[in-house]
Amino acid sequence: MTETGSERQHDRDQALRTREDLDRKIFYLRTLLDTSTELAGIVQPQKMLDTFLLMTMGPLGITTGLAGLVNVRLGSGHITSRGLEPADLETVRVNIPAIGLRYFTEAGTAENLTSRTRTIAREGLGVTGLFPSPVQTLFLWDLSGEYAGFLALGEKLTNRPLDDGDEELLLNLIQILKGAMNHALSVLNIQQLNAELLKKNQELEEAMGELNASREELDRRVFHLKTLSDLSSELSPLLDMDRLLRTFLMISMGALGVGQGFVIVQDRKARKVRSSAVGPVHEPVLDGHGCEQLIYQAFDACEIKSLAPGTVSRMGELSFLRQHGIEIDVELAFFFVIDASFMGVFALGPNILASLYSREEIELIVTQISSFMVYLQNARAFETIGALNEDLTRRNEELRQTIADLTEARHRITLLERARAHLRSLVQQEVERVGRPGLLDCALILLLATAIGVLFNLAAPQGIPLVPETLLRQRSATVNPQSAMRLAEEGVAVLVDARPKELYDQKHIRGAVNIPISLFDIMYMMKLSQVDSESPIVVYGRHVSRRYDEELAFRLKQRDHENVRILEGGLQAWEAEGYPVQ
Amino acid sequence: MTTSGDCAVRIFGHRYLALVLRIYLGSIFIYASMYKISYPLEFAENIASYQIVPYWAVNLMAIVMPWTELICGILLVVGLRSKSAVCMIGGMLVLFIVAISLALVRNIPIGCGCFHSMEEPMTWTTLLRDFVWLAMAFHVYTFDSALQLERRFLIQIKDE
Numbered sequence: 001m002t003e004t005g006s007e008r009q010h011d012r013d014q015a016l017r018t019r020e021d022l023d024r025k026i027f028y029l030r031t032l033l034d035t036s037t038e039l040a041g042i043v044q045p046q047k048m049l050d051t052f053l054l055m056t057m058g059p060l061g062i063t064t065g066l067a068g069l070v071n072v073r074l075g076s077g078h079i080t081s082r083g084l085e086p087a088d089l090e091t092v093r094v095n096i097p098a099i100g101l102r103y104f105t106e107a108g109t110a111e112n113l114t115s116r117t118r119t120i121a122r123e124g125l126g127v128t129g130l131f132p133s134p135v136q137t138l139f140l141w142d143l144s145g146e147y148a149g150f151l152a153l154g155e156k157l158t159n160r161p162l163d164d165g166d167e168e169l170l171l172n173l174i175q176i177l178k179g180a181m182n183h184a185l186s187v188l189n190i191q192q193l194n195a196e197l198l199k200k201n202q203e204l205e206e207a208m209g210e211l212n213a214s215r216e217e218l219d220r221r222v223f224h225l226k227t228l229s230d231l232s233s234e235l236s237p238l239l240d241m242d243r244l245l246r247t248f249l250m251i252s253m254g255a256l257g258v259g260q261g262f263v264i265v266q267d268r269k270a271r272k273v274r275s276s277a278v279g280p281v282h283e284p285v286l287d288g289h290g291c292e293q294l295i296y297q298a299f300d301a302c303e304i305k306s307l308a309p310g311t312v313s314r315m316g317e318l319s320f321l322r323q324h325g326i327e328i329d330v331e332l333a334f335f336f337v338i339d340a341s342f343m344g345v346f347a348l349g350p351n352i353l354a355s356l357y358s359r360e361e362i363e364l365i366v367t368q369i370s371s372f373m374v375y376l377q378n379a380r381a382f383e384t385i386g387a388l389n390e391d392l393t394r395r396n397e398e399l400r401q402t403i404a405d406l407t408e409a410r411h412r413i414t415l416l417e418r419a420r421a422h423l424r425s426l427v428q429q430e431v432e433r434v435g436r437p438g439l440l441d442c443a444l445i446l447l448l449a450t451a452i453g454v455l456f457n458l459a460a461p462q463g464i465p466l467v468p469e470t471l472l473r474q475r476s477a478t479v480n481p482q483s484a485m486r487l488a489e490e491g492v493a494v495l496v497d498a499r500p501k502e503l504y505d506q507k508h509i510r511g512a513v514n515i516p517i518s519l520f521d522i523m524y525m526m527k528l529s530q531v532d533s534e535s536p537i538v539v540y541g542r543h544v545s546r547r548y549d550e551e552l553a554f555r556l557k558q559r560d561h562e563n564v565r566i567l568e569g570g571l572q573a574w575e576a577e578g579y580p581v582q
Numbered sequence: 583m584t585t586s587g588d589c590a591v592r593i594f595g596h597r598y599l600a601l602v603l604r605i606y607l608g609s610i611f612i613y614a615s616m617y618k619i620s621y622p623l624e625f626a627e628n629i630a631s632y633q634i635v636p637y638w639a640v641n642l643m644a645i646v647m648p649w650t651e652l653i654c655g656i657l658l659v660v661g662l663r664s665k666s667a668v669c670m671i672g673g674m675l676v677l678f679i680v681a682i683s684l685a686l687v688r689n690i691p692i693g694c695g696c697f698h699s700m701e702e703p704m705t706w707t708t709l710l711r712d713f714v715w716l717a718m719a720f721h722v723y724t725f726d727s728a729l730q731l732e733r734r735f736l737i738q739i740k741d742e
Contacts, residue, residue: 437723441666445657449649457622457645464622464641471638500631502691502703518627545630545637 028169031059035173039180043187045069049080052177056151057082060166064134064154066092069181070100073146083154088132092152095130102130103140104148117141117174119167137162141174144182145189149174224364227255231368235375239382241265245276248372253278253348255368256361260328260349262321265376266291268341270383279328279349286324294324298335298345311337312369314362321347332357334365338373342380346372468547476539476553479565481577484538494531495567496556498541498548509540509571510580517551524559533560540567540574600725603718604668608658610715611651611671617698618648628695632681633688650674658722661730665723672719679712 035055042048049067057065063083070077075097081089092099120138125131131138135152142148151174156162162170231251238244245263253261260279264286266272273291286294297320299305302313315333326347333347346369351357357365457463479487487493488511495512497504504514515523531537537556541548553564567574575581593599618625626644629635635643650670657667682694682704694704 437665437669438663441663442670445653445663445666445670446646446650449653450646452653453619453645453649456619456649460622462620462622464626464644466642466645467638468641506689506691542637543633545633545635545640547637 024165027059028165028172031055031169032172032176036176036180039176042180043184045181045184045188046078046080048177048180048184049078052173052180053080053082053151056170056173057153060153060162060169061157062153062155063157066131066135066150066152068092068096068099068150068152069143070096070104070148070150071146072100072104072148075100084132084134088134091132092130099130099150100148103150104142117171117178119171139170139174141178143178143185145185147181147185149177149181151177220360223255224360224367227251227364228367228371230255231371235372238375239379241274241376241379241383242276244372244375244379245274246278248368248375249276249278252346252365252368255364256348256357257352258348258350259352262326262328262330262347263344264291264294265338265342265344266295267380270380277326277328290324294321294345295335295343298333299343301333302335307337307340307343309337309339310370310373311335312366312373314366315345318347321345332362332365334369336369336373338377338380342376344376470547470550470554473550473554476550476557477565478568479536479538480568481574481579484565484567484574485577485579487536487538493536493538494528496528496537496539496552498539498552499543499546500548503541507571507581509574510582512540515552517548517555520552520555524555528556528559528561531561534563535561536563536565537561538565538567540570542570595725597725597727600722600727601729604658604661604664604722604726607668607671607715607718607722608655611655612659613655614697615648615652615655618644619652622648625695628693631690631692631695632685633690634681634684647674664726664730668719668722668726672716672723675712675716675719679709679716682709682712 035052038051038055039048042051049069053065053067056067057063064081066079066081066084066089068077068079077096077100079089079093079096081092084092118140120140121136125135125138131152134154136155137153139151139153140148141150151170153162153170156166231248234247234251235244238247245265249261249263253259262275262277264273264275266288267274271288273286273288275286298315299307301315301317301320303316304311304313306313313335315335318330318333321328321330321333328347328349330347331350333345335343335345337343346365348365454466457466484493484495488495495509497508497512497514498517499508499514500516500518501514504512504516508514513527515527528537539549539553539556541552542550549566549570553566556564569576571581622641622644625648626640629644629647630637630640651674654667654670654674657663658671678694678696685692685704686706686709691703693702694708696708
C-alpha cells in the first residue's frame with residue numbers, strides 16, 4: 001500500500017510536474033502567440049523593440065532589460081530599455097558603434113556572423129563596459145542586410161538564472177522578433193526606397209522641367225538660327241537695294257509675327273534714300289534732307305550713341321517717327337550704322353499677340369539687322385562696281401570709238417596721201433603734158449567743136465542741114481550727051497548751067513543758060529520763065545563738093561517743069577564727045 | 583657780129599614775142615570764126631568752091647570748122663592747152679595752104695573765104711599770108727611759155 005501510495009504520490013508528482021510543464025509550455029506558447037500577434041502589426045523598429053522588450057520581460061519576470069537595433073555599416077541604431085538607469089541607457093547609446101564593432105563585424109568576433117542567435121552570459125561579456133552591470137545575459141542576432149540586434153536582460157524577480165526553458169522561450173521570441181524585424185525593416189526599406197523613389201521622381205520631374213525648358217530654349221534658338229539662315233539665303237542672291245530692303249522687312253516681320261514694319265537707309269555718298277514699309281501704312285516719302293533729320297533724331301534717341309561701323313542700337317524715344325510720316329505704332333526701333341556714310345532705321349509695330357518683345361526676340365532682331373547690314377554693304381558695293389563697270393564700258397566704248405576714228409582717220413590720211421601722190425603725179429604729168437601737144441586734146445577740141453557747132457546750128461535760124469538735101473532726094477532723070485546734043489540742035493531742049501557764075505564764065509556749053517542756085521529766083525524769071533513747062537530742060541554742073549544740077553533740077557520741078565533731065569557726065573562728058581563749049 | 587647775131591636770136595626766140603604772136607594768131611582765128619559761125623551757108627559754099635571736100639561732108643565741115651577755130655583761138659589767147667591749140671591751128675593753116683594752092687593751080691576763081699564771103703579772088707599773096715601765119719604758129723609752138731594760165735596753175739599745185 002505504501003508502495004502504492006508512494007507510487008501514487010510519485011505519479012501524482014509526476015503528473016503535477018507534467019502539468020506544470022504543460023502549463024509552462026502553454027504559457028510560453030501563449031507568450032509567443034501574444035508577442036507574435038503584437039509584433040505583427042508594428043512596422044516601426046523602435047516601437048517593435050519596445051513591445052518586444054515588454055513582451056519578453058513580463059512573462060519571464062525580468063526587471064531590467066535592454067533591446068537594440070544596430071546598423072552595423074553606419075554604426076548607428078535604436079535602443080529601448082526597461083528598468084535601466086538613464087545614465088546606463090545613455091552609456092549604451094553611446095556605445096552602439098562599439099557594440100556593432102565588437103559583436104557584429106567579422107573582425108570583432110571570432111565567430112562567424114550567421115543568422116543564428118548567440119547567447120552570452122554575464123561572464124562572457126567581460127570587462128568591456130559596453131553594457132551596464134545589471135545586464136546578466138546578452139542575446140545577439142543578425143538580421144538581413146546590414147542590421148543586427150541585441151537583447152540584454154537583467155536578473156529575474158526570482159533572482160534565479162534563466163533556465164533552459166526561459167532561454168528557449170527567449171530564443172523563440174527572438175526568432176519572432178527577427179521575423180517581425182525583418183518584415184519591419186523590409187517595410188522600412190520599401191518605405192525608404194519609396195521615399196527615395198519619390199524623391200528621384202521629383203528630381204526627375206524637375207530634370208524634365210529643366211529639360212523641357214532647355215528644349216524650348218533650344219527650339220527657340222533653332223528657330224532663330226533658321227530665321228537667320230532663311231534671311232541669309234533670301235538676302236544673299238539679292239543685289240538690288242530696294243528688293244533687299246523689302247525682303248528683309250518681310251522676313252523679319254514674318255519671323256516675329258509683326259504686321260507693320262518700316263526700314264529706311266541713307267547713302268550719303270551716293271545721295272540716295274531708300275525705304276520700304278509693310279502694313280496698313282502709306283509709304284513715307286522722305287527726301288535727302290528729311291532722311292538726314294530722321295537719322296539724326298534716331299541717333300539722338302539711341303541707347304548706345306556710337307557711329308562705329310556695324311553698330312545696332314535700340315532707340316528709346318520713338319514718337320518723333322510720326323513727324324516724318326511713318327504712320328506705324330512703333331513698338332521697337334533700331335538705329336544701325338553700316339559705315340560713316342551709310343546708316344538706317346528699322347522700326348517694327350506690335351506683334352500679333354500684342355505682347356512685349358522678349359529679350360531673345362530683340363537679340364534676334366539685332367542679329368538679323370547685323371546680317372542685313374552685311375548684305376546692304378554688299379549691295380552697295382555691287383552698285384558701286386556696277387557703276388564703275390558701266391563707266392568702264394562707256395570709256396571702253398569711247399576708246400573703241402576713238403580707236404575706230406583714229407583708224408578711219410589714218411586710213412583716210414593714207415587714202416589722201418595716195419590721192420595726193422596720185423594728184424602730184426597727175427599734176428606732174430599735166431605739167432609735162434602742157435609742154436607738148438596731145439592727140440587727146442585735139443580730139444577733145446574737135447569733139448567739143450562738133451558738139452557746140454551741131455547744137456548751135458540746130459538752134460540758129462540760119463542753120464544748115466548737116467548733109468546736103470540732094471543726098472536724100474530721089475535722083476532726077478538723066479540724059480546722055482548725045483541725046484542732049486540732039487535736043488539742043490533741034491532747039492527743043494534748053495541747056496542750063498547750074499554752077500556759080502565764075503565757073504560758068506570760065507567754061508560752059510555753048511548756048512547754055514547760067515542759073516546759079518544762089519540766084520535761082522531772079523535768073524529763072526529772067527531766063528526760063530518763058531520756057532514751056534513741058535519743054536525738056538537739060539541741066540548740068542557738078543563737082544566733088546557740089547551737085548548743082550540736082551538742086552537746080554529739083555527747083556525746076558517745083559516750078560512745074562516736068563521734063564527736067566541731068567546731063568550724064570556733065571561738062572566733062574560733053575567736052576569728051578567733042579561738043580562745043582565756050 | 584656774133585653778139586648782134588645772138589641778140590637777134592634771143593629776141594627772135596623770146597617768149598614774149600611768142601606770146602604776142604600767140605595772142606595775134608588766136609585773135610585772128612577768133613575773128614575769122616565769127617563770120618563763119620554767123621553765116622554757115624555762105625561758108626559751106628566757100629568750102630565747096632574749093633572742090634576738095636566731098637559734097638556730103640561740106641555742110642558738116644562748115645558747121646564744125648568755125649567752132650574749132652574759135653575754141654583754138656580762145657585757148658591760144660588764154661594760154662590753155664596752147665601747144666595743142668597751136669598744133670591744130672597749124673594743121674588748119676596747112677589745110678588752107680593746100681586748098682589755096684590747089685585752087686590757084688586749078689585756076690578756080692574764088693575768094694579764100696577766110697573772113698567773109700565777099701572777098702576778092704584769092705591770089706598767091708593769100709597763100710603767102712597763110713605761110714606767114716604758119717610760121718607764126720611754129721614760133722608759138724617753139725618758144726611760147728609766158729602767161730600760160732594752165733602752166734601757172736599746175737606749177738603752183740606741184741610746188742605745194
